[in-house]
Amino acid sequence: MDTTGTAPHDVLLTPAEAAxxxxxxxxALYRWRRKNxxxxWTRVGDGLGRIRYPAAELTQYLQEQAAAA
Structure with missing residues (x-):
């Protein structure tokens, strides 16, 4: 993924990249989405609703999981 000139909080990752x-x-990500x-995550695109994960959300999620452990 080319992220040249993109702030880290603006980066959207595919489910494979997020996984x-x-x-x-x-x-596992698919199952988590189904169970909320x-x-x-968010849907982006031209009506196709491609799923993307904001990089900042992954960072926050990992921090929350570490704090809960």
């Missing part, structure tokens, strides 16, 4: 960052499977748990 890699969280060290879980893309299937896990990091926040």
């Amino acid at each position: 890699e960052r969280l060290r879980v499977s893309a299937d 748990v896990g990091p926040r």
Whole structure:
């Protein structure tokens, strides 16, 4: 992904990229979305509703999980 000139909080990750960052499977993210748990995500695109995860949300999610442990 080319993030040249993009602030880290503006970066949107694909489910595969988010899964890699969280060290879980893309299937796990899918299940979490269905159960309304896990990091926040959004739909973007031209009516196709592509799912993306804001990088800042992943960071926040990881911090919350670490604090809860």
